Amino acid sequence: SHIAFSVGSIEKVDELTAELKADGYEVISGPRTTGDGYYESCIVAVEDNQIEITV
Template sequence: MKIEHIAMYVNDLSLNKEFYIKFFNATSNDLYHNPKTGLRTYFLTFENGARLEIMNRPNMVDEQKELMRTGLIHLAFSVGSKEKVDSLTKKLMEAGYPVLSGPRTTGDGYYESCILGPESIQIEITV
């Protein structure tokens, strides 16, 4: 069994799509739009086949996102080496995305950094 994809609602589909394409080498399908419900969605596919569905609807409620809360907390991307963690973290910081931690080796042995991506989505970058 495997997770087929993760989905999340976002306010700005274009911003989020371009973020994952630019920094995480995602590829995107064409926009799907259901005129009856107003749903708009993209599937973003990553190098190993993992997929992220980003979607929105006209009447979404955008609540304040707290970093320390229950529920889905972050998306983690493995980039293959410590040097790539460092490099991508630097690129994201230079592009204006806040670095929440790292790069560092955590107590459980991960070399990682955490950044705050578009719409306050926490992104973990690891080896």
């Protein structure tokens, strides 16, 4: 299971993913366009919770 946040644009997904990676969070997928057409990335946060960042 995971929680997802919509940030409004591809550029914001890219920026936030890069910022979180630079802060030491593990990026486990993306940023990418998924098979069902969504643009997203997924990170692992506190207590191994997955957070999806999407448009």
